Amino acid sequence: MKKSGLDVISFSAGEPDFDTPLPIKEAAKRAIDQGFTKYTPTSGIPELKEAICEKLKRENDLHYTKEEIIVSCGAKHVLFNALMTLCDSNDEVLLPKPYWVTYYEQIVLAGGKPVLLDCDPETLLVPLEEVEKNISENTKLLILNNPSNPSGVVWSQEALEKIAQLCKKHNIFVISDEIYERLVYDGEKVKSIASLEGMKERALVVNGVSKAFSMTGWRIGYAAGPQEVIQAMGRLQDHSTSCPTSISQKAALAALRCDASVVEEMVTAFDQRRKAMMQYLSEIPGVRFPVPRGAFYIFADFSAYIGRKFETTTIDSSLTLADLLLEKAHLACVPGIAFGMEGFLRLSYATSLENIERGMARMQEFFKKLN
Template sequence: MKLSRRSGTIEQSHIRSMTGACNAVGGINMAQGVCDLPVPSEVIEGAKWAMDQGINIYTPTEGLPRLREAIAAKMKRFYGVDVLPEQVLVSDGATGAFYTACLSLLEPGDEVMLFEPYYGYHRSTLTSIGAVPTFVRLEAPEWTLDMEALQAALTPKTRAMVICNPANPSGKVYTREELESIGAFAEKHDLIVFSDEMYEHFLYDGAAHVPALSVPGLKERCVTMSGFSKVFSVTGWRLGYAIAPLHVIEAMAQFNDLIYVCAPAPLQIGAAVGLERLGDGYYAELSQVHQHKRDLFCAALRDAGLSPSVPRGAYYIMTDVSGVNGSDDFEKAMAILEKTGVASVPGRAFYHDDAGKNMVRFCYSKPLEVLQEAAERIRKLR
């Protein structure tokens, strides 16, 4: 059978390929963003209770009212942002929310700006529907937004931009001033802003998360995506959501119904219970624990003679590996794996050109004893 042209736009994720290489040698997988930490008991018990109560059938495609209300309450609780539950769509992961948003708002040929290093699924989603990614470079180690570069990337076909805040893979946390500049730019040029805020609770060194919905100029032209995979350590539950103007949510719901029907019913209750019952201390500890892990692994990378860009958010470290043997990022990542048994992602996964040829990404959201072992192994590169 002849494959469609669309199928040729998607290639295997470099993250998955490195995961396979890691499994083949029985290594420590710091390539894939799998937060393999304990799931809060409130979340597990909430899902079990839902199953026992018979909440196991289709839900409204927009999501169960209890979860939509809990998400709206969360936005008020943490950020003082008023959101109607009707403005929330629950989907199969934030990736599902982004896909349905793109189908609802973009036409084939529309150009969409990505800030690179970018998250590969954002680019793949855009190309799969016929949109055209364009790129605005943020330079290591500070990843500062250059508004002149943003202006230079604008064309008459530009329809939208994607921001990831805090950013995967760089760990950049956008300041309010940067987001206000983006908002003014988007308003001036009538652009949509897709804001992926999956790592909103992973913040370090006193950084604060500024949701796009809190920024003038963005609220009416923004689709916010987030979810529960990372914050509750349930990546396999595939549970995320979008917040957008009501007419956009209504359009997204049609595609959500077509593609996914609905998110898993009892798991929605588990997430709702987590939002309702977990106190501020849970989220504060999440940041404190991950900051300790960040510092631990960054120190190991420096001891190994590498140059990490210290993240202010999320749980990834982009690292300069110029001193590692190999002609490019893939060979360098494989050399690290072969010598230490620690898997990383080649920098090419996050750039449209060869800018990542001397970079790899490590994910440090691992149990502490596993991370300590990985740190000792990485030091062997010296």
């Protein structure tokens, strides 16, 4: 549509729209100039692992050794390695809704069975009773995304402590995806479930540099967990990608050791955009959403408009609604069914304030035209 000259505004982006900070790019250039362009150890260079250990200790009160760290080609690659390592055929994996689309597919790829957990439609958090009632003798894993993609909600320490008790009681291993942990607002602080008593030995902490440092294309993610799990993931990685990109590892090292203001400036801009998008959404009758305290998404419930018509087309699903918004309003967003929730849309505010103002004005006009 853009190629044909149409002015399409996208709220579908899953990446920051900012450039990678200059000190990080300069570190990559130095690596090239110094000839750091060969294979590295499969699971990452020692100095990057040390920086990850320092980061986890400083920011998350988690103490790991280099032998308990793996660096991979993005956090998605970490998750793939983890599920292929930990999930056997027909193992059940508890997956809270709404879920990031890749979790479901990776569980299936590993031969496991996704067990979907229904959330409270108001908070988009899964009640403890819902977790407990879905535990069976085949339950092996629980995947947590904190803060959440697509909803931006943050799990409280109290909720995490209750989940941790269940996991210890039923011997369930947790994969905790914390890739958005530094993109938080309203004074929110993300607590890692691995830092709770008795959870470090039964949790894998997944993170990376893609979101916090606007480095999505550099493809560096990492995980911290029990040494035997990390070693098994390393053996799998050795026969798939060999090692993460050497130059990107040097860039990631610079990112983890750069001044905190690099991230803070981005968070300040995201916060301004978040507030603007929430204000526009709140002016559309019948639309509900929990206030996102993290990431850069709003997951809004448009189910009040299911069954309504735009011209001659009946809106029968979130996919139809997303298609109509693209076709009629030139506005791109992601249908909620992709995340396991019908009637919702995911809107990303990882775009300029000007785009948000123009795009949300179009959305408001679109809904005024419905029959």
